[in-house]
Amino acid sequence: MEIEQITIVGQGNVGTHLYKALISVSYDVDIINSRSLYNIRNNSELYILAVSDDSIDDVASKLSSVNGIIVHTSGSKSIDVLSKYSTKCGVFYPLQTFTKNVELNYSEIPFFIEGSDLEVVCALKKVANKISKLVYDADSERRKRLHVASVFACNYVNHMWTIADEILKNDGLSINVLYPLIEETINKIHKITPYESQTGPAVRQDMSVIESHLNFLSDNDDTYNIYKTLSNSIINKHK
Amino acid sequence: MEIEQITIVGQGNVGTHLYKALISVSYDVDIINSRSLYNIRNNSELYILAVSDDSIDDVASKLSSVNGIIVHTSGSKSIDVLSKYSTKCGVFYPLQTFTKNVELNYSEIPFFIEGSDLEVVCALKKVANKISKLVYDADSERRKRLHVASVFACNYVNHMWTIADEILKNDGLSINVLYPLIEETINKIHKITPYESQTGPAVRQDMSVIESHLNFLSDNDDTYNIYKTLSNSIINKHK
Numbered sequence: 147m148e149i150e151q152i153t154i155v156g157q158g159n160v161g162t163h164l165y166k167a168l169i170s171v172s173y174d175v176d177i178i179n180s181r182s183l184y185n186i187r188n189n190s191e192l193y194i195l196a197v198s199d200d201s202i203d204d205v206a207s208k209l210s211s212v213n214g215i216i217v218h219t220s221g222s223k224s225i226d227v228l229s230k231y232s233t234k235c236g237v238f239y240p241l242q243t244f245t246k247n248v249e250l251n252y253s254e255i256p257f258f259i260e261g262s263d264l265e266v267v268c269a270l271k272k273v274a275n276k277i278s279k280l281v282y283d284a285d286s287e288r289r290k291r292l293h294v295a296s297v298f299a300c301n302y303v304n305h306m307w308t309i310a311d312e313i314l315k316n317d318g319l320s321i322n323v324l325y326p327l328i329e330e331t332i333n334k335i336h337k338i339t340p341y342e343s344q345t346g347p348a349v350r351q352d353m354s355v356i357e358s359h360l361n362f363l364s365d366n367d368d369t370y371n372i373y374k375t376l377s378n379s380i381i382n383k384h385k
Numbered sequence: 386m387e388i389e390q391i392t393i394v395g396q397g398n399v400g401t402h403l404y405k406a407l408i409s410v411s412y413d414v415d416i417i418n419s420r421s422l423y424n425i426r427n428n429s430e431l432y433i434l435a436v437s438d439d440s441i442d443d444v445a446s447k448l449s450s451v452n453g454i455i456v457h458t459s460g461s462k463s464i465d466v467l468s469k470y471s472t473k474c475g476v477f478y479p480l481q482t483f484t485k486n487v488e489l490n491y492s493e494i495p496f497f498i499e500g501s502d503l504e505v506v507c508a509l510k511k512v513a514n515k516i517s518k519l520v521y522d523a524d525s526e527r528r529k530r531l532h533v534a535s536v537f538a539c540n541y542v543n544h545m546w547t548i549a550d551e552i553l554k555n556d557g558l559s560i561n562v563l564y565p566l567i568e569e570t571i572n573k574i575h576k577i578t579p580y581e582s583q584t585g586p587a588v589r590q591d592m593s594v595i596e597s598h599l600n601f602l603s604d605n606d607d608t609y610n611i612y613k614t615l616s617n618s619i620i621n622k623h624k
Binding site: 159198199200222241242243244245248250254255256280282287288290291292293294295296297298299300301302303304305306307308309310311313314316317319321323324325326327328329330331332333334335336337338339340341342343344345346347348349350352354355358359362363368369371372373375376378379380382383 | 519526530533535536538541542543544549556565568570573576580581584585586593602614615621
């Protein structure tokens with residue numbers, strides 16, 4: 147099965163970046179909004195549904211006129227949401243944080259592939275390999291694990307930086323002053339495990355520092371709770 | 386006041402790295418354990434107490450025989466803990482995550498300086514400037530703010546990676562598979578603010594994904610609570 151023409155449904159962060167990645171390796175790609183399905187090209191060999199998890203079922207149900215492989219890009223949804231509509235289906239999950247106007251090096255995006263049969267898996271891997279050097283198998287269980295892990299490693303990490311930025315802005319500073327610290331935090335986990343890298347008042351069980359920080363944060367419930375929950379978790383994990 | 390000889394008290398992560406940094410720029414430095422104070426060189430122009438917050442007072446009280454400037458390196462302690470023992474005192478706070486056997490580029494460490502008078506401030510800045518190109522003033526209030534921010538930006542970020550690593554290890558994977566995601570997460574905050582960079586199920590208020598992740602984590606109380614606390618905080622901040 148040779149894939150030459152690809153249709154992407156969904157023009158959000160994931161769809162937009164997949165479009166750029168796929169045209170950069172010379173596929174014939176069109177990208178449409180899920181509201182324009184009546185107008186969909188029906189001779190693509192691959193349909194990529196880059197829509198919200200809750201829309202996948204609805205969009206798939208409207209693709210009865212097409213013959214190509216249908217895949218979604220979700221970390222959380224099973225392949226089953228597609229198999230009731232299509233015998234050739236799969237998952238094409240790019241493990242990356244996509245923001246529309248931020249450029250990306252696509253060759254470094256890990257792709258996790260699942261398919262309804264071996265032929266589909268091979269066809270999808272061939273597409274992923276043209277974009278990226280990091281292509282893996284993942285069934286729904288592994289994909290969920292990866293998705294949960296990436297929420298911690300990316301989304302929650304970014305939220306920590308949002309909070310740090312806010313704390314510093316109240317003093318005329320910004321997250322910029324922490325860049326060397328942040329760079330070193332990431333450098334260390336390339337050399338030793340994050341468990342071994344842990345520093346700070348919680349892992350030292352320095353309760354007087356923790357108390358003074360909690361006092362400092364006491365006028366912001368969410369930030370106070372985060373500090374308390376995370377320092378307790380560090381203490382528990384390292385005691 | 387020209388500083389040529391420096392004594393570091395404390396052989397932990399901070400003391401060890403400051404020692405390496407200071408000898409690399411040709412200071413005459415000795416480093417001793419706080420239990421060896423009876424043996425301290427008394428002609429240093431600068432004494433750096435790189436000891437735990439709770440030991441600073443005790444160590445400073447034992448330095449009545451020395452004439453040099455006495456500083457501590459703590460993000461949380463006021464300069465006052467030293468000024469009762471010494472008229473020439475200050476704070477020499479390196480905002481970095483130090484792990485003993487992990488090499489560092491010292492020129493990229495921001496130093497935050499406070500001194501009992503202008504002469505002390507100038508002398509300390511001169512030392513810091515020899516090590517690093519990033520030297521700033523910070524009174525105790527700013528230093529505390531920086532310290533709290535760095536707990537979020539570094540210590541808690543690292544804990545997020547520890548959790549991600551554990552989740553993946555249960556599937557024979559490790560944090561390595563998330564490196565491209567982590568690198569991109571950090572790249573983005575150099576281009577747009579962390580607030581603007583936020584992605585993931587919480588900022589999309591995708592409650593079905595959040596529920597499914599909480600189910601997945603339900604056998605680990607700490608991790609479950611962290612997921613819940615952080616996704617609520619993201620929802621509140623971005624709604």
